[in-house]
Amino acid sequence: MPLDLVLNVVVSGVLTGLVYGLMALGLSVIFGVVRVVNFAHGEMMTIAMYAATVLFAALGLDPFVAMLPIAAAFFVFGYVLQAGLINPFITRPEHSQFMLLVAVAIVMVNAMLMIFGPDARNVQVSYQLESFEVGKLLIDKARVYAAGAAVLASASLFAFFRFTLTGKAIRACADNYLGAKVVGLDVKRLYALTFGVGAACVAVAGCAMVLLVEVTPSLGPAYTLLAFVIVIVGGLGSMGGALLGGVLIGVSEALAGLFIAPSAKSMFSFGLLILVLLLRPQGLLGKRS
Amino acid sequence: MKRRQFNKALAAAGATAAVSPFGILHAQAQKLRVGVLLPRSGYLGFIGQSCQKGADLAPEVIKGILGVDIELMNADTESSVDTARTRAERLIQEGAHVLVGAFDSGQSAAIAQVAEQRGVPYIVNIAAAPQITEQGYKFVFRNFQTAVDIVRNGLALIGELLQATNSVPRSAVFMHVNDTFGQAMAKGIGAFMPRLTQLPFKIIDTITYDPAAKDLTVELSKAKSTDADFLLLVCRLNDAILLRREMVKQRWNPMGIVSPGSPGMYEEQYFKTLGRLSEYSISNVPWYNPNAPLTKTVEKAFLKRNPREKLVFHGLNVGFTFEAILAAADAFGRAKSTEPKTLADAIRQTHITSKMTLGGPIKFNEKGQVEGIGSACVQNLDLIPKVVLPANAAEAKPVFPAPYYKKA
Numbered sequence: 001m002p003l004d005l006v007l008n009v010v011v012s013g014v015l016t017g018l019v020y021g022l023m024a025l026g027l028s029v030i031f032g033v034v035r036v037v038n039f040a041h042g043e044m045m046t047i048a049m050y051a052a053t054v055l056f057a058a059l060g061l062d063p064f065v066a067m068l069p070i071a072a073a074f075f076v077f078g079y080v081l082q083a084g085l086i087n088p089f090i091t092r093p094e095h096s097q098f099m100l101l102v103a104v105a106i107v108m109v110n111a112m113l114m115i116f117g118p119d120a121r122n123v124q125v126s127y128q129l130e131s132f133e134v135g136k137l138l139i140d141k142a143r144v145y146a147a148g149a150a151v152l153a154s155a156s157l158f159a160f161f162r163f164t165l166t167g168k169a170i171r172a173c174a175d176n177y178l179g180a181k182v183v184g185l186d187v188k189r190l191y192a193l194t195f196g197v198g199a200a201c202v203a204v205a206g207c208a209m210v211l212l213v214e215v216t217p218s219l220g221p222a223y224t225l226l227a228f229v230i231v232i233v234g235g236l237g238s239m240g241g242a243l244l245g246g247v248l249i250g251v252s253e254a255l256a257g258l259f260i261a262p263s264a265k266s267m268f269s270f271g272l273l274i275l276v277l278l279l280r281p282q283g284l285l286g287k288r289s
Numbered sequence: 290m291k292r293r294q295f296n297k298a299l300a301a302a303g304a305t306a307a308v309s310p311f312g313i314l315h316a317q318a319q320k321l322r323v324g325v326l327l328p329r330s331g332y333l334g335f336i337g338q339s340c341q342k343g344a345d346l347a348p349e350v351i352k353g354i355l356g357v358d359i360e361l362m363n364a365d366t367e368s369s370v371d372t373a374r375t376r377a378e379r380l381i382q383e384g385a386h387v388l389v390g391a392f393d394s395g396q397s398a399a400i401a402q403v404a405e406q407r408g409v410p411y412i413v414n415i416a417a418a419p420q421i422t423e424q425g426y427k428f429v430f431r432n433f434q435t436a437v438d439i440v441r442n443g444l445a446l447i448g449e450l451l452q453a454t455n456s457v458p459r460s461a462v463f464m465h466v467n468d469t470f471g472q473a474m475a476k477g478i479g480a481f482m483p484r485l486t487q488l489p490f491k492i493i494d495t496i497t498y499d500p501a502a503k504d505l506t507v508e509l510s511k512a513k514s515t516d517a518d519f520l521l522l523v524c525r526l527n528d529a530i531l532l533r534r535e536m537v538k539q540r541w542n543p544m545g546i547v548s549p550g551s552p553g554m555y556e557e558q559y560f561k562t563l564g565r566l567s568e569y570s571i572s573n574v575p576w577y578n579p580n581a582p583l584t585k586t587v588e589k590a591f592l593k594r595n596p597r598e599k600l601v602f603h604g605l606n607v608g609f610t611f612e613a614i615l616a617a618a619d620a621f622g623r624a625k626s627t628e629p630k631t632l633a634d635a636i637r638q639t640h641i642t643s644k645m646t647l648g649g650p651i652k653f654n655e656k657g658q659v660e661g662i663g664s665a666c667v668q669n670l671d672l673i674p675k676v677v678l679p680a681n682a683a684e685a686k687p688v689f690p691a692p693y694y695k696k697a
Contacts, residue, residue, distance in 0.1 A: 001514075
């Protein structure tokens with residue numbers, strides 16, 4: 001097998017994996033703080049992808065420009081969803097939370113079907129068919145930009161949680177719910193902020209992803225599942241773990257496609273998941289509970 | 290109504306319901322209810338919608354030709370085998386006298402099982418897996434080539450193409466969708482290639498992929514690394530678009546893309562999405578005869594319903610879907626009954642010579658299969674699919690090798 005072929009495939013896997021990682025990061029952030037698993041995560045990303053196609057068709061906005069208004073809208077949407085719908089379920093049993101978010105996901109899929117129909121949509125930007133040539137490597141421009149956006153968004157998120165007072169307060173809520181309440185933090189507002197941040201994350205991921213794949217309403221459940229696989233591999237609640245998990249899944253799928261059979265790619269992500277669950281149940285960068 | 294009369298009427302109604310399965314009154318029907326099953330959404334959605342255009346115009350055209358009344362009962366299979374099965378069940382329960390569809394082999398095989406179990410005639414419009422008419426079914430019919438015929442004709446046309454263009458490629462990489470149709474085609478190619486010693490090329494690698502794949506980067510990288518002279522492709526629509534784009538991104542310029550008999554590259558959406566990049570792709574497929582009188586009639590009805598579209602982008606899908614309904618209506622007209630067995634027997638006696646598609650008459654053999662359906666080598670030239678072979682039906686000369694894509 002030629003080395004340049006392997007390198008090309010690995011680079012492509014890493015770049016796609018970074019976008020996967022950003023998508024999973026939103027899920028991990030929400031679970032890490034709010035302790036609610038967002039079963040509508042993939043569907044939210046699909047909505048962001050549709051929003052990018054609509055803005056492109058109507059205003060000619062490049063998805064990387066459209067990222068900002070879409071992320072802002074998703075932040076508000078996530079905030080309202082948490083404050084209005086999910087907060088009352090925080091203290092309820094997990095199966096109630098599960099059913100609530102599955103219901104939200106189903107409503108989203110059907111709403112998309114009603115609005116956009118079942119057909120695939122995409123954006124056609126000028127650089128979509130271009131590649132960077134680095135020695136013998138040919139790297140898809142759209143994929144590089146998408147991965148760049150994912151890295152930038154992830155770095156901003158890390159900085160927000162590490163250096164801002166709000167970020168620190170959110171981390172305090174995640175570490176010690178009772179303690180946060182005792183010191184007077186408005187936990188429910190912080191939860192809503194966290195859900196908003198997670199939703200903005202997934203919006204950025206959706207805008208990047210629309211350059212790589214066409215969007216259909218049925219895409220959501222597959223991405224929800226993929227996000228779960230990634231955060232479980234990386235460690236549920238760990239931000240670094242989500243990115244690492246995304247890259248691992250991206251690369252393992254690409255290499256499995258190259259060395260074994262392209263049609264068996266997804267089998268390897270699940271194989272990796274089983275391996276991690278057996279050997280390190282808390283995930284690669286997760287903490288033992 | 291007196292009590293005694295009422296009791297008699299009730300008893301008669303009860304007896305009728307008891308002898309008529311699912312409460313359907315078949316024999317007395319004045320019109321033929323055709324259950325049309327097509328993948329109008331999902332990854333085959335565009336092609337399913339294209340086939341639907343052929344079904345939609347059928348009642349009006351057939352009424353004009355045969356004087357038969359048809360009522361369509363449309364169902365979307367959502368590109369899913371399971372949905373196809375349940376929708377077929379439902380259409381039968383709702384009173385469909387005959388089923389037509391479903392473009393895809395996997396879905397058609399599932400519908401065939403249901404039709405056979407329930408004893409309702411089913412005419413496949415487009416689906417090539419040989420097993421559909423190899424199971425000894427009594428109610429299943431197909432007016433489309435089997436994968437074996439498609440491959441045989443497709444490879445023969447590749448031979449003619451190379452001869453006509455004086456090209457001698459030495460190698461091909463074979464990529465195919467990993468579904469019932471793709472596997473049947475791969476099996477056919479595996480069986481025929483060693484026997485066709487007159488073809489100058491060898492298949493140096495075979496790559497399978499998921500027909501619903503959203504990203505084919507790895508698959509195309511692998512194909513490119515073989516350094517094959519051309520790409521032999523058995524595809525659907527969305528994957529064909531993905532692969533063509535990926536070829537440009539990865540700067541792979543083989544002599545051409547040739548399908549030995551699959552959908553995708555002659556579909557309208559392929560042209561709409563890819564623009565000039567759609568040029569020079571070649572499909573050797575069962576095709577329609579643009580000069581046949583029936584085609585002219587169908588084209589008129591097609592343009593009336595779809596004034597902004599051209600039949601050439603839908604010819605195959607419209608032609609075979611229309612002909613499936615035509616065969617059912619013709620049988621109904623002769624049998625004058627919708628009783629399933631009578632209708633199936635009448636379909637078996639079909640002999641339609643005035644048809645839209647290439648090849649011999651619509652005449653089902655003992656297995657329910659029409660033989661002698663013709664293929665054409667269709668190349669995308671000037672942003673429409675044009676017949677380039679056989680020479681006697683050609684609208685343009687074939688171009689092979691294809692020019693470098695930037696010049697396309």
